Amino acid sequence: MSNATMRETNRLTTSRFRIAPGFVAIAIATIALFAVGGLLAPSSVSHSAIVGMLPFAAVLAIAGLGQMLVVQQGGIDLSVAGGISLAVVISTHEPAGDDSKLGPAILMAVAFAIGAGLINGILVSRLRLNSIIATLGMNALLYGAVFAVSGGTPRSTTKLLASVADGTTWGIPNAAFFAIGALVVVSVLTKKTVAGRRFEAIGANPAAARAVGLRVRVHQTLSFVWAQLLYCLAGVLLAGITNQPTAFQGDSLLLPSVAVVVLAGTSLLGGRGFPISTVIAALFLRQLQQFVLALGVDTSVQTLVQAIALAVGVALYSVNWASVRRRLITPKTSQAIPV
Amino acid sequence: MKRRSSLTAIAATVALAALALAGCSSAGTSSGGSGSGKTTHLAGAPSWCGTKKIKLAQLDGFGGNSWRLVTTASGEDEVKKCASVTSYQYANGNGDTQKSISDIQAFTAKGVDAMVVFADAGQAMLPAIRSAYKAGVVVVPYRVEVGGKAGTDYTQFVGASFVNDGVNWGKWIKSVIPSGGNLLFLSGPKGNSQGNDELKGMKSVLDDSYKFINEAPYDVTNWDPALTQTVLTAEIAKNSKIDVIVSDFGPSLVGALPVFQKSGRSIPALATSDGNALGCFWKDNQAANPDFKLFTVATGNDNVRLAVDWAVAKATGGTPPTSNTFEAPVFEDSVSSSPNPVECEANLPGDIYLSAQLPKDQQTAAINNK
Numbered sequence: 001m002s003n004a005t006m007r008e009t010n011r012l013t014t015s016r017f018r019i020a021p022g023f024v025a026i027a028i029a030t031i032a033l034f035a036v037g038g039l040l041a042p043s044s045v046s047h048s049a050i051v052g053m054l055p056f057a058a059v060l061a062i063a064g065l066g067q068m069l070v071v072q073q074g075g076i077d078l079s080v081a082g083g084i085s086l087a088v089v090i091s092t093h094e095p096a097g098d099d100s101k102l103g104p105a106i107l108m109a110v111a112f113a114i115g116a117g118l119i120n121g122i123l124v125s126r127l128r129l130n131s132i133i134a135t136l137g138m139n140a141l142l143y144g145a146v147f148a149v150s151g152g153t154p155r156s157t158t159k160l161l162a163s164v165a166d167g168t169t170w171g172i173p174n175a176a177f178f179a180i181g182a183l184v185v186v187s188v189l190t191k192k193t194v195a196g197r198r199f200e201a202i203g204a205n206p207a208a209a210r211a212v213g214l215r216v217r218v219h220q221t222l223s224f225v226w227a228q229l230l231y232c233l234a235g236v237l238l239a240g241i242t243n244q245p246t247a248f249q250g251d252s253l254l255l256p257s258v259a260v261v262v263l264a265g266t267s268l269l270g271g272r273g274f275p276i277s278t279v280i281a282a283l284f285l286r287q288l289q290q291f292v293l294a295l296g297v298d299t300s301v302q303t304l305v306q307a308i309a310l311a312v313g314v315a316l317y318s319v320n321w322a323s324v325r326r327r328l329i330t331p332k333t334s335q336a337i338p339v
Numbered sequence: 340m341k342r343r344s345s346l347t348a349i350a351a352t353v354a355l356a357a358l359a360l361a362g363c364s365s366a367g368t369s370s371g372g373s374g375s376g377k378t379t380h381l382a383g384a385p386s387w388c389g390t391k392k393i394k395l396a397q398l399d400g401f402g403g404n405s406w407r408l409v410t411t412a413s414g415e416d417e418v419k420k421c422a423s424v425t426s427y428q429y430a431n432g433n434g435d436t437q438k439s440i441s442d443i444q445a446f447t448a449k450g451v452d453a454m455v456v457f458a459d460a461g462q463a464m465l466p467a468i469r470s471a472y473k474a475g476v477v478v479v480p481y482r483v484e485v486g487g488k489a490g491t492d493y494t495q496f497v498g499a500s501f502v503n504d505g506v507n508w509g510k511w512i513k514s515v516i517p518s519g520g521n522l523l524f525l526s527g528p529k530g531n532s533q534g535n536d537e538l539k540g541m542k543s544v545l546d547d548s549y550k551f552i553n554e555a556p557y558d559v560t561n562w563d564p565a566l567t568q569t570v571l572t573a574e575i576a577k578n579s580k581i582d583v584i585v586s587d588f589g590p591s592l593v594g595a596l597p598v599f600q601k602s603g604r605s606i607p608a609l610a611t612s613d614g615n616a617l618g619c620f621w622k623d624n625q626a627a628n629p630d631f632k633l634f635t636v637a638t639g640n641d642n643v644r645l646a647v648d649w650a651v652a653k654a655t656g657g658t659p660p661t662s663n664t665f666e667a668p669v670f671e672d673s674v675s676s677s678p679n680p681v682e683c684e685a686n687l688p689g690d691i692y693l694s695a696q697l698p699k700d701q702q703t704a705a706i707n708n709k
Contacts, residue, residue, distance in 0.1 A: 043576040048602035052572025056565065096707075097688065147433075155405075155706075156593075156616050156689035166594070168601070242564040243594030244616060244689070246404065249565060293573035299529050299559045 022265015023277045029309075030284045037291045044287070044294035051173060053290045055166065055241045058179035059234045061282035063253050064260035065186050066230030068278050069223045071261050072190075072203040074270030075124055075131030079116065080257050082142025083228050084250030086112055086149070087235025092157055092245060093150040099160040109232050116142060117228035121221025135224075146247050157243050165240025175237050179279060182230060187275045199223070204271035256285055262314055285310075387648040388421035389655030393452035395424050397643075400439045400459025400483075402431035405690030405706050406638060407457075412705035413697045414455065414643040423655045426451075436460040440467040446476075453477040453654035455646040462486040468493050477654040481646035482639070482665075484532070494653050497646040499665045501533045504587070504636050505540020507669050508610040511634040512545060512583050515608050515674065519548025520582030523574055525567060526557040527587070537587055552578050562588050568595040575602055583608045589635060590614030590689070600628070608632040612639075613670045616689030618682050621673065633673040633681050637694035639665060644696065670694040 037044040063080055070077040087109045094105035116138055123134035157165075167174045190196035202209040202219045210216045234253070239245050262268065263284065264277030288309055292302040397414045399407060411429060418427045430446065432439030439460060444467060446454060454471060458464035458480050465485045469492040472478045481497040489495050512522065524541075526534030534557045558574065560567040567586075574581070575598055586592055589611035599606045606628040611617070613635035621633045642665040652659040670693075671681045682693045691702040 041577075044573070046576040048598065049572055049576035051601055052568070052576070052598050056569060162594075166597070238565065241594065242568060244564050244590050246563065249563075252563065252565065289569060290573055290576075293570060294577050296554060296577070298554065 020265055020272075020274055020277065022263075022274050023280075025265070026263055026277050026280050026284060030280055030287070033284060033287055033291060037287070037294070041291055041294035044291045049290050049294065050287075051168070051171075053286050054173045055175035055237070057283045057286035058173070058175035059238050059241065060253060060256055060260060060286060061179040061279040062182045062230050062234040062237070063257040064264075064278045064282050065182055065275060066227035066234070067257040068261045068264070068266055068273050068275065069186070069190075069230075070131065070227045071258075071266050071268060072200065072270055072273040073220045073223045074203060074206070074268075075135075075220075075223070076258065076268070077120070077135045077224065077227050078132060078254065079120060079135040079138040079142055079228075080231050081248075081250040081254040082139040082146070083113060083116060083231035084235040084238065084253055085248055086116075086142050086146050086250075087232045088239040088245045088249045089146050089150045089247055091161065091236045091239045092155045095158045095161075096155050097158055099158045102158050102160055106236055109236060110229065112142075112145065113228035113232035114225055117225030118221065120224035120228070124224065125217040125220035150247065157240050157245070161236070161240040162243055165237045166243070175241060178233065178237055179282075182233060183275055183279050186226075186230075190273055190275065195219075200272055203273075206270075256282075259310055260285060263310065385420055385648070385657070387652035387657040387660060388423055389652065389657035390423060391655045392423055392425050393651070393654045394426040394428075394450065395453045395455070395647075395650060395654070396428045396430065396446040396451045397647075398430050398432070398439065398442050398446070398454060398456045400432045400436070400457055400464070401434040405688075406640065406692065408705045409692055409695055409697060409702050410457075410640045410643050412701060413640050413695060414647050416697055416701070417644040417647040418651070421651050421655070421657075423657075424651060432459065434459070436463050439464060443467040443471050447471045447474050451476060453650040454479070455643065455650045456480045457643075458483050458485045465492060477650055479646045479650040479653070482642050495649045495659070495663055497642070497649055497663055497665065499639050499642050499667065501536035501587075502540040502543075503666045504612075505537035505542075506544055507540075507636050508537070508585055508634070509541040509544030511610055511672065512541070512549065512585075512608075515632055515634075516549075516582050519546075519550070521550050521552045521578065521580050523578070523581050523584045524551055524553050524557045525560050525570065525584065525586040525592075527560060527562040529559045533587060537585075541585070552581070560586075560588075560591070562591060564591045564594050567591050568598065571595040572598050575599060575604070581607050583610060585609075586611045588612060589617045589638075593617055593620045593689075596620065596624075600624075605629055606631040608634075610634045612636055612667075613692060613694045614638065614689070615682075615684055615687060615691045615693055618671065618693065619685055619689065621681050622683045622685075625673070633671060634669075635671040635681075635694070637667040637670045638692050639667045640692050640695035640697065641665070642667075668694075 034045055043049060063084060067077055067080060090109040090112065091105050094108060095101035120135055120138050123129045124131045165175055169177065190199055198214050199219050202214055202216050206216050235250065238249055242249065260278050260281035263281035264274045266273050288306055292305045395418055397411065399411065401407065402411060415427060418424050430442040432442055454476055456468060456478060458468065461483055462485055465487050468478050468480060468485060469487065472493045478493040479495050479497055480493055482499050484498065487493060524538065538556050558570050560570055584607055593616050596606050606624060607630050621631065625631050645660060645665050648660045651657060669678060671679050673681045684693065684699060687699055687703055688706055690706055691699060695702065
């Protein structure tokens with residue numbers, strides 16, 4: 001028994017220092033993308049292209065971090081589109097160009113985010129609803145709120161929000177600092193605090209966590225609240241970056257937010273999360289968009305290239321290549337290997 | 340006038356009978372004015388306002404932006420000019436084709452006499468429009484083509500001439516860079532006919548010395564400000580020389596144009612459609628950007644007025660307008676200040692359209708009241 005414990009402890013210790021395969025894959029892919037971009041479409045790695053791309057990568061990174069927290073609990077959050085759109089609408093329509101009203105408007109957006117997150121969390125963790133169904137319904141409710149607040153018409157961004165979200169500090173877009181801030185907060189909270197370690201453990205195996213006495217439902221509920229707060233931040237930034245946003249600005253972020261989580265190597269079944277990889281994946285997706293735009297190919301080809309890159313990126317580490325190799329090269333010996 | 344309306348009623352009845360007998364719609368001849376004169380809106384008692392009392396409904400496929408709010412308010416304002424319209428109702432499809440179709444059916448059932456329809460879903464709306472028309476309602480779709488034929492599927496289609504916008508832009512581009520140059524043309528979703536028509540208009544004026552450096556026929560932006568910004572960033576990085584940007588949705592560029600300054604370049608000349616936010620952006624930035632000249636055509640909020648004129652004329656027995664196509668007038672030119680210099684109302688919302696006939700305060704009210 002003590003031997004077994006020792007063995008388990010050793011394995012846990014070594015796994016802590018192992019670099020996640022998802023991180024390796026996405027980091028190599030991103031570096032390769034910049035290298036290929038420099039060769040085939042040099043304008044895609046020029047200073048102006050990167051400075052223009054970074055704010056949108058930052059918004060996607062923040063939304064992706066939110067989505068990651070929900071995915072870690074084995075869920076998926078489809079209310080990301082509604083959450084971002086509502087934050088965009090509130091932070092532009094309520095102040096109506098008046099900087100002094102921006103603060104209260106952002107507080108209002110935060111209140112809505114907490115409310116939406118709580119409802120999502122309770123529906124999924126207490127009432128045991130499937131997260132796809134619950135968050136799809138929440139998305140419709142959030143769009144209802146978008147119309148109730150504004151009639152579906154955001155206004156121009158206030159000058160203050162535009163200067164903060166779309167400005168630069170030391171030549172780096174401010175939005176990138178917000179993304180780094182969100183990354184640090186999420187990483188520290190999930191990796192370096194007791195609550196964060198419990199959060200990941202619950203995601204990996206809710207039944208075992210419940211048996212140990214962890215408050216599974218509280219952690220599951222809070223994952224949705226944190227996610228909505230991050231969507232709220234993404235929405236407020238997006239409102240400032242685009243200046244003249246639409247009421248449906250979040251729609252185009254729904255799929256990419258899930259894509260960056262998957263690209264980063266977080267299992268859709270829940271468990272360990274990879275915040276740094278998620279942020280790099282957001283950078284990868286946005287740079288890929290710049291790359292295909294810089295190539296000047298047709299829009300249909302642009303979409304295809306992005307889809308292929310996504311498929312290859314996921315396949316790189318989600319397929320068990322060692323097993324595939326074994327089966328292809330030595331079919332006989334593979335049967336002899338004990339499982 | 341009464342005779343004309345009874346003729347319309349007989350025609351509708353005959354068409355309905357033919358449909359019932361043959362089980363399919365017969366090919367009708369296109370009715371209505373085919374003149375190409377300029378849009379006219381008469382002050383006082385307009386000639387399109389007949390004596391028969393009617394109920395009118397305005398339907399939107401998607402009402403969720405400030406342009407639509409101003410357009411809706413413009414339609415209502417036009418209706419008020421005619422006392423024969425006793426009831427005015429509005430429905431917003433919220434971008435949902437199913438709801439837009441059921442809106443038409445609901446208004447038909449309620450017994451409205453005339454409808455003006457902004458059919459965002461295009462041809463998908465034609466069956467609903469046709470059935471309302473066959474039920475005896477005067478139906479005037481406008482701006483977005485729905486297929487079908489006037490007199491068979493609806494009363495009259497009131498389109499907008501986007502070719503005309505392209506011609507106006509082309510002429511101005513020629514005046515600003517007479518010896519040719521690099522043009523960047525941004526439009527909405529891939530395949531949208533508006534962008535194709537505008538390009539046709541520009542090409543009819545500009546020769547080969549004017550090179551379009553965008554993806555053919557135009558860079559796809561979906562009229563989404565975020566995508567517009569991304570696309571413009573890529574084009575700026577790729578092309579060291581952009582002489583004129585052409586866009587059919589000017590205000591969506593306000594967030595994107597600062598990308599030039601971030602790259603240490605002047606914002607180039609811009610041919611587009613108007614918006615208060617854009618005018619104010621030009622005023623704030625033209626000093627620091629020597630190449631930033633601005634030319635706008637009206638965004639066309641008043642297209643709805645021509646549609647209302649047609650619908651009311653056909654339903655009340657008034658005289659229909661001579662034109663069935665709205666041609667957006669040139670609005671601002673920062674070079675010649677003709678017909679207007681660039682306008683900016685800094686203390687009013689950025690989302691109003693100073694080119695629209697609707698007074699500024701009414702536009703502000705329309706936006707603020709959702």
